[in-house]
Amino acid sequence: MKSVFSLILLVVLGAGVVFTLSSIPFGSTSSDVGEYYIDSGRADTGATNIVTSVVVGYRAFDTLGEVTVLFVAAIGLGAILAAGRENEEKKKAEWEPASLVLYTGCRFLFPLILLFGAYVFIHGHLTPGGGFQGGAVIASAFLMVYLGCRKKRISRTWARNTESISGLVFVVTGLTGLAVGGHYFLSNFLPEGTLNTLFSAGIIPIIYIAIGLKVGSELTGVIDDLIEESE
Amino acid sequence: MIVIVTLVVALMLSAAVSALFFKDLLSAVIASCLVSLFASILFLFLQAPDVAMAEASIGAALITAVFMIALRRTKRYEE
Numbered sequence: 001m002k003s004v005f006s007l008i009l010l011v012v013l014g015a016g017v018v019f020t021l022s023s024i025p026f027g028s029t030s031s032d033v034g035e036y037y038i039d040s041g042r043a044d045t046g047a048t049n050i051v052t053s054v055v056v057g058y059r060a061f062d063t064l065g066e067v068t069v070l071f072v073a074a075i076g077l078g079a080i081l082a083a084g085r086e087n088e089e090k091k092k093a094e095w096e097p098a099s100l101v102l103y104t105g106c107r108f109l110f111p112l113i114l115l116f117g118a119y120v121f122i123h124g125h126l127t128p129g130g131g132f133q134g135g136a137v138i139a140s141a142f143l144m145v146y147l148g149c150r151k152k153r154i155s156r157t158w159a160r161n162t163e164s165i166s167g168l169v170f171v172v173t174g175l176t177g178l179a180v181g182g183h184y185f186l187s188n189f190l191p192e193g194t195l196n197t198l199f200s201a202g203i204i205p206i207i208y209i210a211i212g213l214k215v216g217s218e219l220t221g222v223i224d225d226l227i228e229e230s231e
Numbered sequence: 232m233i234v235i236v237t238l239v240v241a242l243m244l245s246a247a248v249s250a251l252f253f254k255d256l257l258s259a260v261i262a263s264c265l266v267s268l269f270a271s272i273l274f275l276f277l278q279a280p281d282v283a284m285a286e287a288s289i290g291a292a293l294i295t296a297v298f299m300i301a302l303r304r305t306k307r308y309e310e
Contacts, residue, residue, distance in 0.1 A: 130281065
């Protein structure tokens with residue numbers, strides 16, 4: 001009975017998906033906004049990477065919301081884990097020390113991965129990638145150190161300060177744009193410079209560096225919380 | 232080109248299906264990590280390097296770590 005019911009449900013769902021997909025005209029758009037971004041993204045924002053010109057140029061306010069969602073998630077996780085920690089008797093598990101090869105490999109790779117992450121978000125307006133990707137790369141570098149070197153820990157206050165300051169930089173840049181540059185939040189008030197150079201695209205590099213540092217320190221804090229909880 | 236994409240999709244699907252059937256949950260986590268890795272290669276072929284980068288760092292590295300930390304607190308084998 002149960003299997004018959006699930007089969008019927010599966011058939012109904014499959015038919016729904018097929019009918020929905022068959023009525024969508026793939027390969028053609030009903031709005032011109034995508035074409036507009038591709039055609040005039042460079043001229044409007046000065047960023048060579050069209051994705052960046054949408055994410056931090058045209059839709060920068062949405063990105064602020066996205067960053068806020070991540071911030072709230074990290075805070076919530078930290079609060080839940082901290083609440084559980086008070087009641088629980090802290091028992092220190094004995095870590096097996098990592099082997100020399102693992103330890104040295106991690107120490108060798110850590111600055112390189114950190115450098116790559118920083119490159120990704122500093123060059124967010126020129127090459128693929130940006131604040132979120134660079135921040136995730138930085139967090140994975142810290143994750144590797146946590147797994148490979150075992151004893152090393154980041155300073156919580158350092159991570160929290162980086163996160164707060166970069167969040168403030170984002171909002172203050174947006175408010176300055178509102179006051180100086182134009183009539184809307186996060187409007188560009190800096191010169192756009194020469195296309196395809198590092199110091200171009202106005203406020204986009206500043207915002208992307210802030211996002212990169214914020215996402216990196218947030219995700220590192222999440223990993224730190226989780227690993228400490230699992231010990 | 233289409234051969235490589237088909238191969239990557241086939242590998243991705245087989246990793247996803249094997250993640251469902253593994254009794255050893257650590258292997259299942261590694262298989263789901265492989266799904267993300269092949270997805271990021273696929274995004275690269277589809278000319279979306281931004282998404283590929285995010286998928287590789289978040290999907291393959293951080294999510295796998297979160298699952299493994301969860302496995303440390305629970306049981307490794309499914310009953």
